Amino acid sequence: MAKQAKPRKGTKSAPRKTGGGFHPFRWLFRWAFRAVFLVVGLVLVIVMAHSRLNPTIGYYMWSEEQRLGTIDRQWVPIDNVAPVMARSVVAAEDANFCTHWGFDMEAIRAAMEDGGRRGASTITQQVVKNVYLWHGRSWVRKALEAMLTPVVEAFWSKRRIVEVYLNVAEFDEGVFGVEAAARHYFGVGPNKLSDLQAARLAAILPAPQSWSASKPSDYVRRRTKSIMDGAATIRADGRAACFETAG
Template sequence: MARKTSPQKPGLRPARRGLHRVRSLRAGLAWFALVSVLAVLAASLVHRVLPPSPTFYMKQEAHRLGGIDHAWVPISEVAPVMARAVVAAEDANFCLHWGFDMRAIRAVIERGETRGASTLSQQTVKNVYLWQERTWVRKALEAMMTPVIEAMWSKRRIIEVYLNIAEFDEGIFGIDAAAHHYFGVNPSDLSALQAARLAAVLPNPKERSASKPSNFVRERTAAIMDGAATIRRDGRSACFED
């Protein structure tokens, strides 16, 4: 009597194959998230002490222009008024928040706008580690990384890094290059007016000039000078000053 042979086991049913793919995708995403977090932590630890390498945007501009002007300078060699000016211009509550200015975010939402509440901490994360194009992916990564930087770096370090990587004119990156480019002085010798002029070109340095200021830049410069003096008087500059 011939033995009956059982049919071969079919492959995974469609539903089970779908479940398997979902689990694989979840595992892949979890692994990617873990690696990303570890990479951020490692980079944050290194950059607490060492200057970041030229950013992705710097490299793009160097390739486009054939070179850029950039040199790292410690914040101790930058006129204190420069740090106050950039805080007054970009993030007056820098010493009061943990990376996100919730009051400014609420104000932007109430006005029905989509931008304008980005803190110096967020801008530093974007400039050092991410890219310039405004996408949801970039914003999500920025939101994840900003609290890490705030936790691991001092406020003074955040300002130091920001000032050294900010773009002040086409191909001009960092406060050392900007001070020499616009005024022919070392960053330690910047006056209150010069510091405010440099802060006034942010965040649109390709459309504004500190040496040939438009009426808008002049008005913004005056407001920044007042703001810098105010945050010094009321203590909002204490977290990044000696």
């Protein structure tokens, strides 16, 4: 009987191959990572595109169109809007707009101290909500808004953010954007708005379906006066510079 050859000294036998098998969790993780990467990339591309291209109607605007049958809206470049209109909405909604990067921490602290009864959303946050998300107090929406807001601030100029806001803000039931609002309330184009008219439009933004710019309540009149003062102040102290010049 032939002797079995002994392995040479110092050599190692080849490792045994183990079956690869199917690992569902590893496969799931890999595809989940790819899906997230794809979604994030798509969102970045869309946000970057909207720094130049005008966005289509958002979910809320679409839902109002379905409910009412039609909406009044026409896009207008910010160059065709009276400069006082931009100053008025900033004074009314986000006086520190030029000094923050999407979140006004001072306003957030004040809102927390007030028990959450006052709003602290910046104009950028409102643009994100109106263009990309939906209305409501959902934590999911808030989380998405918090993630998208810095992205918009990173890729859009401040002037572009104000321009989009002026075109997507609701001013009455079914009336969206300053072009439609100026003609709806005052019968003039947005480039012809006076200081008073601009402040009136800005004054009704928190409750556009309850307040009227052409038939203001006493509260709206008081708020209008405050906004006119605020618009003049941010122009004088330089806080309007970031959106009054192209860039």
